[in-house]
Structure formats: C-alpha cells, structure tokens
Amino acid sequence: MSGEAAGMQQMDPVRRLRVLAAGVRGGMFAEGFIDAPPEGVWAVAADLEGELPHLVPSVRSFRLMDDSGSRLRAVAVGPLGHRADFEVVLEYGWCLMQSPLVIGGMAAVAEGSGTRFAVLGGVRTAGLVPVAAVLRAVGAVRIGRMVERVRRRTAARR
Amino acid sequence: MGRTQESTAPPWEAAAQLLPAAQHGDVLAMDELLRLLTPYVTRLCRPIAQTDTADAVQESLVAVFRGLRSLNDPAALYGWVRTVTLREAVRVARRTARETPVAEWDDRPAMGDPQLAGDVHDVLRRLPADHRAILVLREVEGLDERTASAVLGVSLGTVKSRLHRAREGFRKAWQR
Numbered sequence: 479m480s481g482e483a484a485g486m487q488q489m490d491p492v493r494r495l496r497v498l499a500a501g502v503r504g505g506m507f508a509e510g511f512i513d514a515p516p517e518g519v520w521a522v523a524a525d526l527e528g529e530l531p532h533l534v535p536s537v538r539s540f541r542l543m544d545d546s547g548s549r550l551r552a553v554a555v556g557p558l559g560h561r562a563d564f565e566v567v568l569e570y571g572w573c574l575m576q577s578p579l580v581i582g583g584m585a586a587v588a589e590g591s592g593t594r595f596a597v598l599g600g601v602r603t604a605g606l607v608p609v610a611a612v613l614r615a616v617g618a619v620r621i622g623r624m625v626e627r628v629r630r631r632t633a634a635r636r
Numbered sequence: 637m638g639r640t641q642e643s644t645a646p647p648w649e650a651a652a653q654l655l656p657a658a659q660h661g662d663v664l665a666m667d668e669l670l671r672l673l674t675p676y677v678t679r680l681c682r683p684i685a686q687t688d689t690a691d692a693v694q695e696s697l698v699a700v701f702r703g704l705r706s707l708n709d710p711a712a713l714y715g716w717v718r719t720v721t722l723r724e725a726v727r728v729a730r731r732t733a734r735e736t737p738v739a740e741w742d743d744r745p746a747m748g749d750p751q752l753a754g755d756v757h758d759v760l761r762r763l764p765a766d767h768r769a770i771l772v773l774r775e776v777e778g779l780d781e782r783t784a785s786a787v788l789g790v791s792l793g794t795v796k797s798r799l800h801r802a803r804e805g806f807r808k809a810w811q812r
Contacts, residue, residue, distance in 0.1 A: 488678045488681075489674050496694060497694060498666050501658065501666050501702065502661065503661055574667055576664055602660075
C-alpha cells in the first residue's frame with residue numbers, strides 16, 4: 479500500500495470534513511447517525527439537482543453545468559432569484575461545493591448498520607469574518623436541521 | 637527503525653503553493669492540502685499513538701487547519717506541521733495511556749515472528765509516549781538533538797536524557 483493510501487485510510491470522509499471545518503471561517507459543522515446504509519444516504523446527498531433545494535432553504539434550484547472532469551461547475555439560484563456559480567467535487571461519500579462567497583460540504587461513512595453523515599457550511603470573504611461567530615451560532619442550528627432533512631429524505635426513498 | 641522519510645514525505649513545494657488559497661478560505665485548496673499532508677501526519681502519529689492513530693491523525697490535522705491562517709511563511713509549513721503533529725500525537729497517546737492498562741509482558745509476540753514491523757510497534761507500545769516521540773524524531777525523522785529539542789519544546793539536556801532512557805527502554809523491551 480502506498481504511503482498516501484495508508485494515510486488516507488486513517489481519514490474517512492467524515493474525519494476529513496471535521497478537519498476542513500476547523501479551517502473554515504465561520505465554519506458550521508454538524509454530524510449525526512442515520513439508520514440507513516451509506517448507499518441510501520448518499521443516493522440522497524449526491525442528488526444535488528434533485529435534493530439540494532429540499533435540504534438547503536436558501537437554494538431554490540441547483541443545476542450542474544458541466545459534469546466532465548474532477549471538478550464540476552454548477553449554478554445555484556436563491557429564493558429571490560440571485561445566482562451563484564459553484565465549483566463542485568463529488569465522489570462517493572464526499573462532496574465539496576464552493577462559490578466566491580460560501581462553501582459547503584457533505585460526507586458519509588458506514589457506522590455499524592447505518593451511516594454517519596456530516597455537513598459543513600461557511601463563508602469565504604474576509605468582509606464577513608466579523609459576523610462569523612454569529613453565523614456559526616445561527617448556522618449550527620440550521621446545519622443540524624440539514625442532517626435531519628437528509629435523514630427524512632433517505633427514509634422517504636426506502 | 638529505518639529512515640523512510642523519502643517514501644512518504646509529501647511534496648512540500650506543492651503543499652506550500654496551496655497555502656495562500658487555503659488561508660483565504662478556498663475549501664477546495666484546503667482539501668488538496670489535506671490530501672497531501674495526511675500520509676506524512678499518519679506516519680508520524682502511527683508509532684506514537686499506536687492504538688488511536690486515526691484519532692491522533694484527525695486531531696493533529698484539526699490543529700494544523702485551525703492554525704493555518706496564522707502561518708506567515710509557506711516555507712515553514714513542514715516544520716510547523718511536524719511540531720503540531722508531534723504535540724497532538726503525544727497528547728492523544730497520553731490520554732489513551734491514562735484510560736488503558738499497560739499490556740503485560742507475557743502478551744508480547746514471540747521473537748522470530750515474521751511480522752518484524754509488528755514486533756517493533758509492539759515494543760514501542762510498551763514505552764511512554766514521550767519516549768516514543770523522541771525515538772520517532774531521532775530514528776525515523778533523523779533529526780539532530782538540537783532540532784528535536786526545538787520541536788518538542790524541551791531543553792537539549794532533557795532530549796539527551798530522554799533519548800538515552802528511550803533507547804535503553806526499547807533495547808530492554810526488545811530483548812525480553
């Protein structure tokens with residue numbers, strides 16, 4: 479096994495997202511156990527176009543514009559019609575999304591008979607740093623709700 | 637305990653190039669940086685926090701990424717990651733040692749076991765975390781005593797005496 483493979487074995491997707499959360503300004507992180515296999519949970523989480531509008535209240539629509547290459551491009555439209563361009567990395571159990579203003583991430587890993595699912599949200603711009611602590615407090619509640627929504631959407635598909 | 641730095645050292649130049657974007661909140665750059673650093677951090681943590689390597693790796697990287705924005709010089713990334721990782725690995729190993737009874741000598745694998753690496757790790761497991769850390773720095777990382785003293789934040793005299801006791805402890809444990 480290569481050094482890189484051996485190293486990454488120690489860091490499953492949820493652990494990786496915990497680490498990134500430590501580096502994101504105003505990072506809002508939540509994780510929870512979902513009593514469903516990872517395949518079912520990830521079928522919901524990876525369906526960005528179909529599910530993100532149900533999971534994230536500030537997203538009215540999410541369209542992938544280019545699905546070639548390792549980084550995808552997407553356009554999100556908010557409730558008031560404002561658009562944001564996103565870069566997206568999507569692998570099994572791992573998703574990162576980034577616009578010029580915000581970042582988002584999801585991770586899933588098998589835990590017993592179910593799945594540990596984690597969500598990350600945060601801001602990128604230096605101008606928003608002073609409100610990062612407030613965002614973190616408000617966002618912790620919202621992001622926790624997102625785990626619950628994924629749990630419900632997963633159950634609805636079973 | 638061979639010196640295997642070359643085989644698993646991350647490409648520090650590539651890592652340093654990612655640093656400015658990661659420091660400015662580019663989460664995709666952070667992810668690439670994380671992928672580059674993880675094998676090196678794992679290699680440092682494994683001999684020190686043997687039973688909790690995954691936790692030690694995660695906590696080391698959390699500390700690295702939490703402090704990423706305070707790092708002014710990309711050229712200092714390597715030394716800084718090493719210092720933070722050793723500190724966190726020793727902390728996790730000490731925490732585990734408080735919670736776990738020390739293994740009995742009779743539990744040791746028989747000499748001549750084909751898994752030599754397993755034997756080495758088993759002997760290391762019987763040493764205190766501080767001794768494991770100094771052995772990793774000197775015998776795995778190949779640092780001189782003065783640099784090891786700076787990395788561990790202890791005096792040169794402490795490094796010398798700790799290294800002497802760690803080597804003696806390792807030798808005795810290996811021969812039993």
